[in-house]
Amino acid sequence: MTANSITRRKFIKQGIVGTLAVAPITLTHGCAGAKLDLKKEMADLDENPATRAKNQSYMDAYDFDNCLECGECLQGCIYKDLTEDQAIENIKKMREGDVAVCEEMLDQCVFCYNCNYRCPVDANPAALMFERLRDRREREGSVPSSLRYAINGMENKGWGYNLFRDLYTDHSEEEEEIIAGWSEPKDCGDGDLLWCSCAGRVFPYDIEHSHVLADLKKFGGKSDCCGLAAFRSGLFDVGRFLTNNLIDRLSECKFNRLVVMCGSCQDMFQLAMPEYFGQEFPFKIISVYQYLDEQIQNGKLAIKRQVPVDERQDACIFHSCFGHKFGDEYLACIKRLYEGVGFDCVELEHHGEDNACCGMGGFYRSGSLWDILEVKGVKKEDLKKSEKENIVAYCYGCFTISRLFQGGTTHFLLEKLLWALGDEIKYPMSGILGRSMNFSNLWHMTKISPSALF
Ligand code: SF4
Numbered sequence: 001m002t003a004n005s006i007t008r009r010k011f012i013k014q015g016i017v018g019t020l021a022v023a024p025i026t027l028t029h030g031c032a033g034a035k036l037d038l039k040k041e042m043a044d045l046d047e048n049p050a051t052r053a054k055n056q057s058y059m060d061a062y063d064f065d066n067c068l069e070c071g072e073c074l075q076g077c078i079y080k081d082l083t084e085d086q087a088i089e090n091i092k093k094m095r096e097g098d099v100a101v102c103e104e105m106l107d108q109c110v111f112c113y114n115c116n117y118r119c120p121v122d123a124n125p126a127a128l129m130f131e132r133l134r135d136r137r138e139r140e141g142s143v144p145s146s147l148r149y150a151i152n153g154m155e156n157k158g159w160g161y162n163l164f165r166d167l168y169t170d171h172s173e174e175e176e177e178i179i180a181g182w183s184e185p186k187d188c189g190d191g192d193l194l195w196c197s198c199a200g201r202v203f204p205y206d207i208e209h210s211h212v213l214a215d216l217k218k219f220g221g222k223s224d225c226c227g228l229a230a231f232r233s234g235l236f237d238v239g240r241f242l243t244n245n246l247i248d249r250l251s252e253c254k255f256n257r258l259v260v261m262c263g264s265c266q267d268m269f270q271l272a273m274p275e276y277f278g279q280e281f282p283f284k285i286i287s288v289y290q291y292l293d294e295q296i297q298n299g300k301l302a303i304k305r306q307v308p309v310d311e312r313q314d315a316c317i318f319h320s321c322f323g324h325k326f327g328d329e330y331l332a333c334i335k336r337l338y339e340g341v342g343f344d345c346v347e348l349e350h351h352g353e354d355n356a357c358c359g360m361g362g363f364y365r366s367g368s369l370w371d372i373l374e375v376k377g378v379k380k381e382d383l384k385k386s387e388k389e390n391i392v393a394y395c396y397g398c399f400t401i402s403r404l405f406q407g408g409t410t411h412f413l414l415e416k417l418l419w420a421l422g423d424e425i426k427y428p429m430s431g432i433l434g435r436s437m438n439f440s441n442l443w444h445m446t447k448i449s450p451s452a453l454f
Protein backbone atom coordinates (compact mmCIF):
# COMPACT_ATOMS: atom_id res chain seq x y z
CA MET A 1 0.00 0.00 0.00
CA THR A 2 1.30 3.41 -0.86
CA ALA A 3 1.64 6.43 1.36
CA ASN A 4 -1.46 8.11 -0.03
CA SER A 5 -3.24 4.89 -0.85
CA ILE A 6 -3.34 5.77 -4.54
CA THR A 7 -2.66 2.69 -6.57
CA ARG A 8 -2.45 2.44 -10.29
CA ARG A 9 -5.65 0.45 -10.34
CA LYS A 10 -7.44 3.29 -8.62
CA PHE A 11 -6.02 5.64 -11.22
CA ILE A 12 -7.66 3.54 -13.88
CA LYS A 13 -11.31 4.25 -13.39
CA GLN A 14 -12.83 3.09 -16.60
CA GLY A 15 -14.30 -0.25 -17.47
CA ILE A 16 -13.01 -2.34 -20.20
CA VAL A 17 -13.44 -3.46 -23.64
CA GLY A 18 -13.08 -7.11 -22.97
CA THR A 19 -10.12 -8.88 -24.43
CA LEU A 20 -7.57 -6.99 -26.45
CA ALA A 21 -9.10 -6.41 -29.81
CA VAL A 22 -6.18 -5.82 -32.11
CA ALA A 23 -3.25 -7.94 -33.14
CA PRO A 24 -0.26 -7.71 -30.81
CA ILE A 25 2.39 -5.29 -31.96
CA THR A 26 5.71 -7.03 -32.15
CA LEU A 27 8.79 -4.95 -31.68
CA THR A 28 12.22 -6.02 -32.77
CA HIS A 29 14.69 -5.13 -30.08
CA GLY A 30 18.22 -5.76 -29.01
CA CYS A 31 20.93 -7.24 -31.16
CA ALA A 32 19.39 -10.68 -31.26
CA GLY A 33 16.22 -9.34 -32.91
CA ALA A 34 13.98 -11.13 -30.40
CA LYS A 35 10.29 -10.21 -30.36
CA LEU A 36 8.59 -8.38 -27.55
CA ASP A 37 4.84 -8.71 -27.22
CA LEU A 38 3.78 -5.57 -25.41
CA LYS A 39 0.13 -6.47 -25.58
CA LYS A 40 0.88 -9.49 -23.46
CA GLU A 41 3.00 -7.38 -21.12
CA MET A 42 0.08 -4.99 -20.74
CA ALA A 43 -2.34 -7.81 -20.11
CA ASP A 44 0.00 -9.18 -17.44
CA LEU A 45 0.11 -5.77 -15.79
CA ASP A 46 -3.67 -5.53 -15.88
CA GLU A 47 -4.62 -9.13 -15.28
CA ASN A 48 -8.08 -8.13 -14.14
CA PRO A 49 -10.06 -7.10 -17.27
CA ALA A 50 -12.41 -4.97 -15.18
CA THR A 51 -9.61 -2.58 -14.34
CA ARG A 52 -8.00 -2.29 -17.72
CA ALA A 53 -7.79 1.12 -19.35
CA LYS A 54 -10.71 1.75 -21.67
CA ASN A 55 -9.07 2.53 -24.97
CA GLN A 56 -7.08 -0.03 -26.89
CA SER A 57 -6.00 2.07 -29.87
CA TYR A 58 -5.93 5.66 -31.12
CA MET A 59 -9.03 4.87 -33.16
CA ASP A 60 -11.10 4.62 -29.98
CA ALA A 61 -10.63 8.37 -29.56
CA TYR A 62 -11.87 9.13 -33.11
CA ASP A 63 -15.60 9.61 -33.60
CA PHE A 64 -15.75 7.55 -36.77
CA ASP A 65 -19.55 7.43 -36.99
CA ASN A 66 -20.14 11.16 -36.70
CA CYS A 67 -17.47 12.29 -39.14
CA LEU A 68 -19.10 14.18 -42.01
CA GLU A 69 -16.25 13.51 -44.45
CA CYS A 70 -16.20 17.25 -45.08
CA GLY A 71 -12.39 17.33 -45.38
CA GLU A 72 -11.99 20.52 -43.34
CA CYS A 73 -9.44 18.82 -41.08
CA LEU A 74 -7.08 18.18 -43.99
CA GLN A 75 -7.86 21.23 -46.07
CA GLY A 76 -6.91 23.76 -43.40
CA CYS A 77 -3.65 22.03 -42.47
CA ILE A 78 -0.63 24.30 -42.95
CA TYR A 79 1.50 21.27 -43.86
CA LYS A 80 -0.73 20.25 -46.75
CA ASP A 81 -1.81 22.01 -49.92
CA LEU A 82 -5.14 20.43 -50.77
CA THR A 83 -8.19 21.71 -52.64
CA GLU A 84 -11.58 21.08 -51.07
CA ASP A 85 -12.23 18.14 -53.39
CA GLN A 86 -8.83 16.59 -52.70
CA ALA A 87 -9.32 16.98 -48.95
CA ILE A 88 -12.74 15.28 -49.09
CA GLU A 89 -11.38 12.47 -51.24
CA ASN A 90 -8.34 11.98 -49.02
CA ILE A 91 -10.22 11.90 -45.74
CA LYS A 92 -12.57 9.27 -47.19
CA LYS A 93 -9.60 7.16 -48.24
CA MET A 94 -7.87 7.64 -44.90
CA ARG A 95 -10.97 6.44 -43.14
CA GLU A 96 -10.98 3.38 -45.40
CA GLY A 97 -7.30 2.81 -44.68
CA ASP A 98 -6.15 3.26 -48.29
CA VAL A 99 -2.41 2.71 -47.87
CA ALA A 100 -1.18 4.98 -50.69
CA VAL A 101 -3.25 7.97 -49.53
CA CYS A 102 -2.46 7.34 -45.87
CA GLU A 103 1.26 7.24 -46.63
CA GLU A 104 1.05 10.50 -48.58
CA MET A 105 -0.91 12.26 -45.83
CA LEU A 106 1.38 10.92 -43.09
CA ASP A 107 4.38 12.32 -44.93
CA GLN A 108 2.72 15.74 -44.66
CA CYS A 109 1.70 15.49 -41.03
CA VAL A 110 3.48 16.65 -37.87
CA PHE A 111 0.92 15.14 -35.45
CA CYS A 112 0.16 18.51 -33.89
CA TYR A 113 -3.55 17.82 -33.32
CA ASN A 114 -4.48 21.22 -34.83
CA CYS A 115 -6.94 19.60 -37.25
CA ASN A 116 -9.15 18.95 -34.22
CA TYR A 117 -9.87 22.69 -34.01
CA ARG A 118 -11.26 22.68 -37.54
CA CYS A 119 -13.60 19.75 -37.17
CA PRO A 120 -17.22 20.96 -37.01
CA VAL A 121 -18.40 17.90 -35.06
CA ASP A 122 -15.42 17.40 -32.71
CA ALA A 123 -14.65 14.01 -34.22
CA ASN A 124 -10.96 14.26 -33.18
CA PRO A 125 -9.41 13.70 -36.63
CA ALA A 126 -5.91 13.77 -35.09
CA ALA A 127 -6.72 10.35 -33.63
CA LEU A 128 -7.28 9.06 -37.17
CA MET A 129 -3.88 10.44 -38.20
CA PHE A 130 -2.29 8.67 -35.23
CA GLU A 131 -4.08 5.42 -36.05
CA ARG A 132 -2.76 5.53 -39.60
CA LEU A 133 0.71 6.21 -38.22
CA ARG A 134 0.26 3.15 -36.06
CA ASP A 135 -0.67 1.22 -39.20
CA ARG A 136 2.59 2.43 -40.76
CA ARG A 137 4.55 1.11 -37.75
CA GLU A 138 2.77 -2.23 -38.12
CA ARG A 139 3.66 -2.35 -41.83
CA GLU A 140 7.29 -1.62 -40.99
CA GLY A 141 7.31 -4.70 -38.78
CA SER A 142 9.88 -3.29 -36.37
CA VAL A 143 10.44 0.12 -34.85
CA PRO A 144 13.05 2.19 -36.74
CA SER A 145 16.18 2.33 -34.58
CA SER A 146 16.27 6.15 -34.65
CA LEU A 147 12.74 6.30 -33.22
CA ARG A 148 13.63 3.70 -30.64
CA TYR A 149 16.64 5.79 -29.65
CA ALA A 150 14.41 8.78 -28.84
CA ILE A 151 12.27 6.75 -26.41
CA ASN A 152 13.34 6.42 -22.81
CA GLY A 153 12.19 3.79 -20.34
CA MET A 154 12.30 0.62 -22.45
CA GLU A 155 15.76 -0.57 -21.41
CA ASN A 156 14.46 -3.46 -19.36
CA LYS A 157 12.46 -4.56 -22.37
CA GLY A 158 15.62 -5.02 -24.39
CA TRP A 159 15.87 -1.68 -26.19
CA GLY A 160 19.23 -1.27 -24.52
CA TYR A 161 20.22 2.33 -25.05
CA ASN A 162 18.56 5.65 -25.81
CA LEU A 163 19.30 9.33 -26.15
CA PHE A 164 18.45 10.22 -22.56
CA ARG A 165 20.51 7.45 -21.01
CA ASP A 166 23.39 8.65 -23.18
CA LEU A 167 22.87 12.26 -22.10
CA TYR A 168 22.99 11.11 -18.48
CA THR A 169 26.32 9.33 -19.09
CA ASP A 170 28.38 12.42 -18.31
CA HIS A 171 26.71 13.22 -15.02
CA SER A 172 29.15 14.09 -12.26
CA GLU A 173 29.13 12.07 -9.07
CA GLU A 174 26.98 14.74 -7.44
CA GLU A 175 24.50 14.72 -10.32
CA GLU A 176 24.30 10.93 -10.09
CA GLU A 177 23.46 11.26 -6.41
CA ILE A 178 20.80 13.85 -7.16
CA ILE A 179 19.10 11.56 -9.69
CA ALA A 180 19.34 8.62 -7.29
CA GLY A 181 17.57 10.80 -4.69
CA TRP A 182 14.89 11.87 -7.19
CA SER A 183 14.27 8.25 -8.01
CA GLU A 184 13.05 7.51 -4.48
CA PRO A 185 9.29 7.80 -3.78
CA LYS A 186 8.36 11.03 -2.02
CA ASP A 187 5.92 11.86 0.75
CA CYS A 188 4.82 15.48 0.25
CA GLY A 189 1.79 15.27 2.53
CA ASP A 190 -0.67 17.83 1.20
CA GLY A 191 2.09 19.58 -0.72
CA ASP A 192 3.01 19.47 -4.38
CA LEU A 193 5.41 17.08 -6.10
CA LEU A 194 7.74 18.24 -8.86
CA TRP A 195 7.86 15.69 -11.65
CA CYS A 196 11.34 15.86 -13.17
CA SER A 197 11.10 14.59 -16.73
CA CYS A 198 13.63 12.81 -18.95
CA ALA A 199 14.81 16.19 -20.31
CA GLY A 200 14.83 17.82 -16.88
CA ARG A 201 17.20 15.13 -15.63
CA VAL A 202 19.90 16.06 -18.15
CA PHE A 203 20.93 19.00 -15.93
CA PRO A 204 19.66 18.11 -12.45
CA TYR A 205 22.06 20.31 -10.46
CA ASP A 206 20.27 23.64 -10.86
CA ILE A 207 16.85 22.13 -10.18
CA GLU A 208 18.08 20.39 -7.03
CA HIS A 209 19.84 23.49 -5.72
CA SER A 210 17.18 25.97 -6.79
CA HIS A 211 15.99 28.30 -4.02
CA VAL A 212 12.98 29.07 -6.15
CA LEU A 213 11.90 25.41 -6.29
CA ALA A 214 13.01 24.60 -2.75
CA ASP A 215 9.47 23.98 -1.46
CA LEU A 216 8.93 21.16 -3.95
CA LYS A 217 10.14 17.61 -3.46
CA LYS A 218 11.54 16.23 -6.69
CA PHE A 219 10.73 12.91 -8.29
CA GLY A 220 11.85 11.12 -11.45
CA GLY A 221 14.34 8.25 -11.89
CA LYS A 222 16.46 7.64 -14.98
CA SER A 223 13.94 5.43 -16.74
CA ASP A 224 10.70 7.11 -15.63
CA CYS A 225 9.06 8.46 -18.77
CA CYS A 226 5.63 9.85 -19.65
CA GLY A 227 5.66 7.97 -22.97
CA LEU A 228 4.89 10.94 -25.22
CA ALA A 229 7.61 10.25 -27.79
CA ALA A 230 6.26 6.71 -28.22
CA PHE A 231 2.66 7.90 -28.27
CA ARG A 232 3.33 10.50 -30.95
CA SER A 233 5.33 8.04 -33.04
CA GLY A 234 2.34 5.77 -33.52
CA LEU A 235 3.51 3.31 -30.85
CA PHE A 236 0.30 3.25 -28.84
CA ASP A 237 1.21 0.16 -26.84
CA VAL A 238 4.70 1.37 -25.98
CA GLY A 239 3.23 4.72 -24.87
CA ARG A 240 0.66 3.01 -22.73
CA PHE A 241 3.21 0.66 -21.27
CA LEU A 242 5.50 3.54 -20.26
CA THR A 243 2.55 5.48 -18.91
CA ASN A 244 1.47 2.55 -16.79
CA ASN A 245 4.97 2.17 -15.42
CA LEU A 246 5.03 5.84 -14.50
CA ILE A 247 1.63 5.61 -12.84
CA ASP A 248 2.93 2.70 -10.80
CA ARG A 249 5.89 4.80 -9.74
CA LEU A 250 3.78 7.87 -8.92
CA SER A 251 1.44 5.70 -6.89
CA GLU A 252 4.31 5.17 -4.45
CA CYS A 253 4.35 8.91 -3.69
CA LYS A 254 2.02 11.07 -1.63
CA PHE A 255 1.18 14.51 -2.94
CA ASN A 256 -1.59 16.97 -3.66
CA ARG A 257 -0.74 18.41 -7.08
CA LEU A 258 1.71 17.16 -9.66
CA VAL A 259 3.87 20.05 -10.88
CA VAL A 260 5.21 19.16 -14.31
CA MET A 261 8.45 20.62 -15.65
CA CYS A 262 8.01 19.50 -19.23
CA GLY A 263 5.18 20.50 -21.57
CA SER A 264 5.24 17.14 -23.30
CA CYS A 265 4.63 15.42 -19.96
CA GLN A 266 1.84 17.85 -19.17
CA ASP A 267 0.33 17.15 -22.58
CA MET A 268 0.50 13.45 -21.83
CA PHE A 269 -0.96 13.67 -18.30
CA GLN A 270 -3.56 16.31 -18.92
CA LEU A 271 -4.73 15.64 -22.46
CA ALA A 272 -3.45 12.49 -24.14
CA MET A 273 -3.84 9.99 -21.31
CA PRO A 274 -7.46 10.92 -20.55
CA GLU A 275 -8.46 11.23 -24.20
CA TYR A 276 -6.57 8.33 -25.74
CA PHE A 277 -6.08 5.90 -22.85
CA GLY A 278 -9.29 6.69 -20.98
CA GLN A 279 -7.10 7.45 -17.99
CA GLU A 280 -8.10 9.83 -15.21
CA PHE A 281 -6.15 10.97 -12.16
CA PRO A 282 -7.20 11.78 -8.62
CA PHE A 283 -4.81 14.74 -8.47
CA LYS A 284 -4.45 18.06 -10.24
CA ILE A 285 -1.75 18.59 -12.81
CA ILE A 286 -0.14 22.00 -13.30
CA SER A 287 2.94 23.10 -15.15
CA VAL A 288 5.97 24.47 -13.35
CA TYR A 289 5.17 27.78 -15.06
CA GLN A 290 1.72 27.86 -13.46
CA TYR A 291 3.30 27.00 -10.12
CA LEU A 292 5.85 29.82 -10.36
CA ASP A 293 3.23 32.29 -11.57
CA GLU A 294 1.08 31.35 -8.58
CA GLN A 295 4.02 31.88 -6.20
CA ILE A 296 4.70 35.30 -7.72
CA GLN A 297 1.03 36.30 -7.54
CA ASN A 298 0.76 35.36 -3.87
CA GLY A 299 3.99 37.16 -3.02
CA LYS A 300 6.09 34.14 -2.10
CA LEU A 301 8.48 34.80 -4.98
CA ALA A 302 9.53 38.05 -6.62
CA ILE A 303 11.33 38.92 -9.84
CA LYS A 304 14.76 40.24 -8.84
CA ARG A 305 16.37 40.90 -12.23
CA GLN A 306 15.45 41.09 -15.88
CA VAL A 307 17.08 40.39 -19.23
CA PRO A 308 18.95 43.32 -20.84
CA VAL A 309 16.99 45.83 -22.91
CA ASP A 310 18.51 44.75 -26.25
CA GLU A 311 17.28 41.18 -25.67
CA ARG A 312 13.92 42.34 -24.38
CA GLN A 313 13.01 44.34 -27.46
CA ASP A 314 14.30 41.88 -29.98
CA ALA A 315 12.50 38.70 -28.96
CA CYS A 316 9.72 36.48 -30.25
CA ILE A 317 7.68 33.84 -28.50
CA PHE A 318 8.22 30.30 -29.83
CA HIS A 319 5.02 28.44 -29.04
CA SER A 320 5.03 24.70 -28.66
CA CYS A 321 2.40 22.39 -30.10
CA PHE A 322 0.72 21.99 -26.70
CA GLY A 323 0.59 25.68 -25.68
CA HIS A 324 -2.73 26.54 -27.28
CA LYS A 325 -4.22 23.20 -26.23
CA PHE A 326 -3.69 24.02 -22.56
CA GLY A 327 -6.03 26.97 -22.93
CA ASP A 328 -6.14 30.74 -22.52
CA GLU A 329 -5.30 30.70 -18.82
CA TYR A 330 -2.10 28.77 -19.46
CA LEU A 331 -1.09 31.08 -22.31
CA ALA A 332 -1.86 34.17 -20.23
CA CYS A 333 0.38 32.77 -17.47
CA ILE A 334 3.19 32.09 -19.96
CA LYS A 335 2.94 35.64 -21.31
CA ARG A 336 2.97 37.13 -17.79
CA LEU A 337 6.16 35.22 -17.10
CA TYR A 338 7.78 36.31 -20.37
CA GLU A 339 7.01 39.91 -19.46
CA GLY A 340 8.10 39.35 -15.86
CA VAL A 341 11.52 38.21 -17.04
CA GLY A 342 11.62 41.31 -19.22
CA PHE A 343 10.89 39.96 -22.69
CA ASP A 344 8.60 42.03 -24.85
CA CYS A 345 7.80 39.07 -27.09
CA VAL A 346 6.04 39.34 -30.41
CA GLU A 347 3.91 36.51 -31.78
CA LEU A 348 5.03 34.63 -34.87
CA GLU A 349 2.73 34.45 -37.89
CA HIS A 350 1.60 30.88 -37.20
CA HIS A 351 0.38 30.53 -33.64
CA GLY A 352 -2.76 29.47 -31.77
CA GLU A 353 -4.84 27.01 -33.80
CA ASP A 354 -2.37 27.30 -36.68
CA ASN A 355 0.79 27.03 -34.62
CA ALA A 356 3.79 25.77 -36.61
CA CYS A 357 5.85 22.83 -35.36
CA CYS A 358 9.47 23.26 -34.20
CA GLY A 359 10.39 20.31 -36.43
CA MET A 360 10.23 17.45 -33.95
CA GLY A 361 6.79 16.42 -35.23
CA GLY A 362 8.42 15.43 -38.53
CA PHE A 363 10.70 13.01 -36.71
CA TYR A 364 7.74 11.02 -35.45
CA ARG A 365 6.78 10.04 -39.01
CA SER A 366 9.71 7.71 -39.53
CA GLY A 367 12.60 8.78 -37.34
CA SER A 368 14.23 10.74 -40.14
CA LEU A 369 16.45 13.73 -39.52
CA TRP A 370 15.48 15.11 -42.94
CA ASP A 371 11.86 15.30 -41.85
CA ILE A 372 12.86 17.56 -38.94
CA LEU A 373 14.67 19.81 -41.40
CA GLU A 374 11.70 19.88 -43.75
CA VAL A 375 9.08 20.51 -41.06
CA LYS A 376 10.99 23.26 -39.27
CA GLY A 377 10.79 25.32 -42.48
CA VAL A 378 7.42 26.93 -41.68
CA LYS A 379 8.66 28.12 -38.28
CA LYS A 380 11.92 29.27 -39.82
CA GLU A 381 10.04 31.39 -42.34
CA ASP A 382 7.96 32.86 -39.48
CA LEU A 383 11.14 33.68 -37.58
CA LYS A 384 12.62 35.36 -40.62
CA LYS A 385 9.53 37.49 -41.09
CA SER A 386 9.58 38.51 -37.42
CA GLU A 387 13.12 39.89 -37.83
CA LYS A 388 13.77 39.04 -34.18
CA GLU A 389 17.14 37.75 -33.05
CA ASN A 390 16.06 36.26 -29.71
CA ILE A 391 13.82 33.21 -29.73
CA VAL A 392 12.23 32.36 -26.39
CA ALA A 393 10.87 28.81 -26.04
CA TYR A 394 9.06 27.38 -23.04
CA CYS A 395 9.34 23.72 -24.06
CA TYR A 396 12.49 21.63 -23.65
CA GLY A 397 12.01 20.02 -27.07
CA CYS A 398 11.33 23.31 -28.88
CA PHE A 399 14.33 24.89 -27.19
CA THR A 400 16.64 22.07 -28.25
CA ILE A 401 15.41 21.86 -31.84
CA SER A 402 15.45 25.64 -32.26
CA ARG A 403 18.93 25.91 -30.77
CA LEU A 404 20.24 23.23 -33.11
CA PHE A 405 18.44 24.13 -36.30
CA GLN A 406 16.81 27.57 -36.35
CA GLY A 407 19.66 30.09 -36.09
CA GLY A 408 19.25 33.21 -33.97
CA THR A 409 19.69 32.98 -30.20
CA THR A 410 17.30 30.64 -28.44
CA HIS A 411 16.49 31.06 -24.75
CA PHE A 412 14.70 28.65 -22.45
CA LEU A 413 11.98 30.38 -20.43
CA LEU A 414 12.26 28.14 -17.35
CA GLU A 415 15.97 28.85 -17.06
CA LYS A 416 15.50 32.61 -17.56
CA LEU A 417 12.73 32.59 -15.00
CA LEU A 418 14.71 30.77 -12.31
CA TRP A 419 17.54 33.23 -12.91
CA ALA A 420 15.18 36.23 -12.77
CA LEU A 421 13.76 34.94 -9.49
CA GLY A 422 17.24 34.78 -7.97
CA ASP A 423 18.77 31.37 -8.79
CA GLU A 424 22.25 31.11 -10.26
CA ILE A 425 22.36 28.73 -13.22
CA LYS A 426 25.48 26.59 -13.22
CA TYR A 427 24.61 24.28 -16.12
CA PRO A 428 22.49 26.12 -18.70
CA MET A 429 20.42 24.08 -21.15
CA SER A 430 22.50 25.59 -23.96
CA GLY A 431 25.16 23.09 -22.91
CA ILE A 432 23.06 20.17 -24.09
CA LEU A 433 25.07 19.68 -27.26
CA GLY A 434 28.28 19.51 -25.23
CA ARG A 435 26.70 16.98 -22.91
CA SER A 436 25.90 14.77 -25.89
CA MET A 437 29.56 14.68 -26.91
CA ASN A 438 30.39 11.49 -25.08
CA PHE A 439 31.53 8.16 -26.43
CA SER A 440 28.30 6.37 -25.70
CA ASN A 441 26.19 8.95 -27.50
CA LEU A 442 28.47 9.21 -30.52
CA TRP A 443 28.74 5.43 -30.84
CA HIS A 444 24.98 4.98 -30.70
CA MET A 445 24.47 7.83 -33.15
CA THR A 446 26.57 5.95 -35.69
CA LYS A 447 24.46 2.85 -35.07
CA ILE A 448 21.17 4.64 -35.70
CA SER A 449 22.40 6.84 -38.54
CA PRO A 450 21.20 4.51 -41.33
CA SER A 451 17.69 4.78 -39.92
CA ALA A 452 17.95 8.53 -39.25
CA LEU A 453 19.45 9.46 -42.59
CA PHE A 454 18.18 7.05 -45.22
S1 SF4 B 1 -2.15 16.59 -36.98
FE1 SF4 B 1 -1.44 18.64 -37.58
S2 SF4 B 1 -0.14 18.29 -39.39
FE2 SF4 B 1 -1.40 16.43 -39.09
S3 SF4 B 1 -3.22 16.73 -40.38
FE3 SF4 B 1 -3.73 17.48 -38.32
S4 SF4 B 1 -3.25 19.68 -38.45
FE4 SF4 B 1 -2.20 18.72 -40.17
Ligand code: SF4
Nearest residue numbers: 067068070071073119
Ligand atom coordinates in the same frame (compact mmCIF):
# COMPACT_ATOMS: atom_id res chain seq x y z
S1 SF4 C 1 -12.93 14.50 -38.97
FE1 SF4 C 1 -14.19 16.35 -38.77
S2 SF4 C 1 -13.24 17.84 -40.14
FE2 SF4 C 1 -12.44 15.83 -40.72
S3 SF4 C 1 -13.78 15.12 -42.34
FE3 SF4 C 1 -14.64 14.33 -40.42
S4 SF4 C 1 -16.12 15.85 -39.75
FE4 SF4 C 1 -14.85 16.84 -41.32
